[in-house]
Amino acid sequence: MTQRPKPWQIAGLAAVVALFLLFPVIDRNQGHISAVADAGYFLLLVYGLNIVVGFAGLLDLGYAAFFAIGAYTYAMVASSQFNVHFNFWPMLGLSACVAALFGVILGAPTLRLRGDYLAIVTLGFGEIVPQVFLNLDKYTGGPNGISNVDQPSLFGYHFGFNAVPYYYVYIVVILISIVLLSNLKNSRLGRAWMAIREDELAATHMGVNPVTTKLLAFAMGASFAGLAGVIYASKLTLISPDEFNFSVSVTILSAIVLGGMGSLIGAFIGGLMLALLNFMILPQVTNWTHALGAAIHNDAIANADLHYIIYGAILVLVMLFRPEGLISSASRRAELHHAQAAPSAAAAGVE
Amino acid sequence: MALLEIAGLTKRFGGLTALKDVSLTVDAGSIVALIGPNGAGKSTVFNVVTGIYTPSAGSIAFSGASLVGSKPNAVAAAGVLRTFQNIRLFAFMTVLENVMVGRHVRMHATPFDAALRTPRAVREERAVTERARELLEFVGLSAYEREWARNLPYGMQRRLEIARALAAEPRLLLLDEPGAGANPAEKRELMQLVQSIRQRGVTIMLIEHDMKLVMGISDYVHVLDYGEKICEGLPERVRHDPRVIEAYLGKGA
Numbered sequence: 001m002t003q004r005p006k007p008w009q010i011a012g013l014a015a016v017v018a019l020f021l022l023f024p025v026i027d028r029n030q031g032h033i034s035a036v037a038d039a040g041y042f043l044l045l046v047y048g049l050n051i052v053v054g055f056a057g058l059l060d061l062g063y064a065a066f067f068a069i070g071a072y073t074y075a076m077v078a079s080s081q082f083n084v085h086f087n088f089w090p091m092l093g094l095s096a097c098v099a100a101l102f103g104v105i106l107g108a109p110t111l112r113l114r115g116d117y118l119a120i121v122t123l124g125f126g127e128i129v130p131q132v133f134l135n136l137d138k139y140t141g142g143p144n145g146i147s148n149v150d151q152p153s154l155f156g157y158h159f160g161f162n163a164v165p166y167y168y169v170y171i172v173v174i175l176i177s178i179v180l181l182s183n184l185k186n187s188r189l190g191r192a193w194m195a196i197r198e199d200e201l202a203a204t205h206m207g208v209n210p211v212t213t214k215l216l217a218f219a220m221g222a223s224f225a226g227l228a229g230v231i232y233a234s235k236l237t238l239i240s241p242d243e244f245n246f247s248v249s250v251t252i253l254s255a256i257v258l259g260g261m262g263s264l265i266g267a268f269i270g271g272l273m274l275a276l277l278n279f280m281i282l283p284q285v286t287n288w289t290h291a292l293g294a295a296i297h298n299d300a301i302a303n304a305d306l307h308y309i310i311y312g313a314i315l316v317l318v319m320l321f322r323p324e325g326l327i328s329s330a331s332r333r334a335e336l337h338h339a340q341a342a343p344s345a346a347a348a349g350v351e
Numbered sequence: 352m353a354l355l356e357i358a359g360l361t362k363r364f365g366g367l368t369a370l371k372d373v374s375l376t377v378d379a380g381s382i383v384a385l386i387g388p389n390g391a392g393k394s395t396v397f398n399v400v401t402g403i404y405t406p407s408a409g410s411i412a413f414s415g416a417s418l419v420g421s422k423p424n425a426v427a428a429a430g431v432l433r434t435f436q437n438i439r440l441f442a443f444m445t446v447l448e449n450v451m452v453g454r455h456v457r458m459h460a461t462p463f464d465a466a467l468r469t470p471r472a473v474r475e476e477r478a479v480t481e482r483a484r485e486l487l488e489f490v491g492l493s494a495y496e497r498e499w500a501r502n503l504p505y506g507m508q509r510r511l512e513i514a515r516a517l518a519a520e521p522r523l524l525l526l527d528e529p530g531a532g533a534n535p536a537e538k539r540e541l542m543q544l545v546q547s548i549r550q551r552g553v554t555i556m557l558i559e560h561d562m563k564l565v566m567g568i569s570d571y572v573h574v575l576d577y578g579e580k581i582c583e584g585l586p587e588r589v590r591h592d593p594r595v596i597e598a599y600l601g602k603g604a
Contacts, residue, residue: 180466187465187472188458191444195452198441205401207427207456207519216462 020171024164032280034163037235039275040170041228045248046255046271047177047264048224053253054262055190056217057197059119061249062106062126066222068244069102070095070229072133072140075239078150081141088152092173092230099226100219107218111211114200126249134241145240149233159234166235173227182264184220193217194262251278258318260325269326277314282307354379354523354554355400355431360409362392362399362578369395371578373409377523382545382555384565384586387575388598393558394436396575397525401433402426413523428456432521434512436528436558442501446492446511449500450483453518486514490544506537510544517548524548526557530564542568562599566590574598 024033049063073095077086086094106125110118133140140146151159152169159165184190192213195203204210233239251274259270286307293302318326355377362370370392377383385393399406402423411418418426432453441449458479464472487493490510495503500511509529516524526545530538538561546568549555559565565572566586574582574589576598582589589595 183468184462184466187462187476188455188460189462189465191448191452192455194444194448195441195455198443199439201403201423202435202439202441203452204423205427205433206453206515207424208452209422209424220462 017175024167030163033167035276035280037163037167037170038279039272040167040174041232041235042252042255042275043170043174043268043271044177044224044228044231045252046259046267047174047181048221048228049252050221050256050262050264050267051181051184051193051224052217052221053256054267055185055197056193056214058110058214058217059115059122060218060221061119061123061246061253062129063122063221063225063252064244064246064248065106065126065129066099066103066225067229067232067248068129068133068241069222070099070226071233071239071244072146072229073098073226074230075146075149075233076139078234079146080148081139081146085150088150088230088234089154092227095230096223096226099229100223103218103220103222104215107215111214123246123249126246130241130244133244140241143240143242145238145243146233147238149237149239151234151237161237163235166231169231173231177224178264178268185264189213189216254315256325258315258325260327263325263327266325266327273326277311278307282310285310353377354414355556356410356412357396357400358410358412360396360399360411361407362395362404363407369578370399370406373575373578373580375573375580375583377554377556378571379522379554380549380552381570382549382557382568384569384572385556385558385575386560386562386565386572386589387581389560390577391575391598392578393575394527395578397433397527397558400426400525401431424456427519430520430522431525432516432519432523433525434509434516434527434529436531438505438508438512440500440508440512440515443499445496446487446498446500446503447480447483447496449511449515450486450518451479453515454479454482456519483514483518486517489517489547490514506533509533509541513544513548517551517553521553523554523556526555528558528560530559530561538564562590 023036027033045063045067048066049060052058052060052063074086074088074091076082077084078088078091079085106122110121113121134143136142151161152165153159154165157165192203192208195206195208196210196213200210255270255274256267257270258274259268260266286305289304289306290302293299293304353376357376358374360370360373361368373392373396375385385396387393395404398404400411400418402418402421402425405420413429413431416429418429418431421429441452444452458475460469460472460475463469484493484496487496490513492503492507492511492514495507500508503511513524513526513529529545530541533541542564545555545557557565557569569586572584572586572589573580574592574595576594581594581598582592584592
């Protein structure tokens with residue numbers, strides 16, 4: 001349903017965008033900028049998977065495979081691996097297309113599956129793809145991966161290892177993504193996705209083609225991962241198969257659930273929160289506890305890796321207190337709370 | 352003129368024959384009732400026509416073209432829309448969105464148009480919203496357009512399902528027990544709604560349990576029992592047919 005944004009929503013959005021645009025100027029710490037930039041690729045992954053899981057309701061546990069495909073596509077044609085050096089910018093689109101193609105290829109066999117069954121099959125794909133990259137050493141460098149991936153340049157300015165330009169590339173790409181996705185959400189296709197999520201049989205009886213609708217979800221979802229893979233590979237300049245394992249898929253999914261399934265703002269907050277926790281805050285906290293342990297001569301504290309303990313505890317707490325996610329689309333909230341909730345006042349026709 | 356022509360339709364599930372050699376026609380512009388006791392195979396007829404099941408034998412022709420082997424979405428695109436016996440709305444979409452989904456087959460915007468909000472997509476989206484509102488008004492649900500479908504009371508959900516199907520501009524509307532669970536007053540309203548749908552030029556085939564109810568509005572009645580058609584004709588004739596009375600009340604009644 002099309003609703004015009006209210007003035008305060010526009011003002012709030014503008015403030016958030018301005019804050020992100022000014023961040024590298026305010027905080028000149030390269031480490032911080034780099035961590036927030038890394039949240040960028042994570043956010044793109046979250047948005048892509050949100051199409052598949054949040055909009056279309058297809059539980060995909062192997063989403064990192066498309067991230068790997070995007071990253072390897074770029075790394076193979078823009079490094080010393082084969083001594084070809086394709087330009088970064090067109091590769092953004094090309095890798096997205098390659099990933100979308102694999103989205104269709106891997107999506108097609110799963111079309112008849114739902115829920116748990118779909119999750120298991122996609123989990124399998126998620127495991128297969130990094131294995132393939134691991135074992136095709138001739139093309140992918142095997143376990144060592146591909147190094148010296150080309151860094152982009154724009155109008156003669158070489159990005160190098162400076163995090164700032166990558167940071168801005170992510171901002172532009174994410175802003176565009178949000179606009180495209182919110183347009184899609186309130187469209188023929190967006191409603192078809194949701195209809196399939198709610199009741200596939202009823203949706204097909206309304207003329208929704210389940211095959212193309214689901215494949216479009218897989219393809220569009222994968223294309224975000226393909227795009228993210230290119231920027232990721234160019235910023236890190238080094239990729240290897242173990243960066244695309246199951247835990248990546250699960251973390252992306254966690255961000256969606258944490259933020260609120262199907263909500264674009266929720267996906268942003270959930271994604272940013274998990275990315276910053278993982279890339280910036282928790283490593284820092286772990287350093288502090290190590291230092292603390294050393295200071296009080298307690299080996300247990302000095303050597304404990306609290307990163308994932310704290311991370312896990314946060315996930316558990318959020319899910320306990322807000323099972324629908326931080327910012328949920330209202331429908332999810334109803335779904336999860338309707339067991340407790342009294343019959344809605346809706347029947348009275350109050351709007 | 353026959354809009355829907357079913358001939359020799361048989362559907363077997365393993366050893367069970369759910370439909371046996373059923374033939375019936377639905378004339379354009381009419382209201383046709385399909386009645387029969389529980390388990391007679393009425394819903395199976397709908398499920399075969401709309402492509403959930405492929406028939407084991409027989410033919411289904413909709414305005415001259417065969418529907419056998421068509422997927423449900425193709426059947427909908429051809430102009431045959433339906434409602435479900437156990438209401439199947441998109442529970443966590445708004446009332447308005449539900450109707451807009453119904454408009455799916457009459458929309459042309461590509462994903463590309465939609466993502467970029469091209470003038471064409473914006474225009475279409477506006478027209479669809481307007482059309483959906485019009486239909487909500489027609490079924491008397493205008494006040495609830497922003498509620499989730501699941502929050503509506505039962506009777507309203509039935510009407511929403513009808514509005515959703517109408518959004519596709521069907522030529523044939525299949526209503527599967529629209530009056531189930533309704534009280535007598537609601538049933539009367541519903542039958543008025545069915546008649547006004549016919550006045551919009553939509554042919555209607557409805558399944559109903561309640562004989563009295565269908566007699567008032569149907570132009571023609573087909574009766575199924577144990578998967579076989581046992582009788583057809585004008586309501587008045589069917590009502591007094593001994594086979595029908597026996598099917599409903601049992602032997603010797």
